[in-house]
């Protein structure tokens with residue numbers, strides 16, 4: 314499957330990524346495997362708990378918790394620091410620092426995954442002898458399932474990205490079946506995954522977050538206000554001149570307004586009917602609306 318001894322796994326904190334990581338650890342016990350989890354500071358508390366449980370119960374304590382460190386100098390990339398379950402940021406600190414430098418992330422400036430996950434991961438891997446560029450000496454496994462092949466990177470061969478779940482034909486149902494065998498599980502539904510207020514999620518998912526856990530939007534409302542003018546020259550809402558976070562230049566307050574409408578139907582991943590019959594403006598999404606994986610969704 315891969316021709317080096319070194320394998321990097323980017324664990325996103327979701328079920329798919331967890332199943333992939335477990336399968337790789339089981340299949341390749343002799344490989345030098347580094348598992349990183351990049352914390353943005355905006356994951357749901359249950360995602361962090363799930364990462365800890367996976368690590369302690371099925372990954373043999375191999376997960377390295379990392380966070381991006383923004384260097385506020387021109388032409389200087391992100392740094393990386395190692396944290397753990399206890400010290401991991403929980404109030405969006407890494408994300409906020411990146412916004413301070415790069416402006417609000419949104420559809421036109423979607424580089425938060427790169428800044429807060431890919432770059433810190435690469436920095437950490439380099440310290441462990443996992444080199445890139447001409448000396449690329451490792452493969453990187455990415456948690457994309459066989460029902461999500463449109464999320465695969467076009468540069469997968471030259472950059473040595475591995476999509477084991479695609480190769481093995483693992484679907485969402487397979488992932489759920491595997492997780493149901495474990496003594497623990499992710500307790501939150503899909504709309505709460507990764508950065509809870511992620512701009513790549515559908516408006517329906519975001520409205521459902523607004524209904525279920527409105528406090529999750531406090532951070533997003535704050536940064537929306539504080540950084541609305543930063544780098545807004547070419548990336549702004551024509552009505553106000555401000556840079557916005559959400560689709561169609563919607564604000565957090567507008568998301569709350571939609572969620573309060575009488576005819577609003579909440580997102581429910583178990584409601585197949587909802588998925589089939591409600592595909593409209595509120596349901597536009599990308600794969601990343603479900604999970605934030607490195608080296609995926611490059612066409613967003």
Ligand code: SF4
Nearest residue numbers: 425426507508511605
């Ligand atoms: S979950 Fe969304 S907001 Fe968070 S890093 Fe990924 S793409 Fe960005």
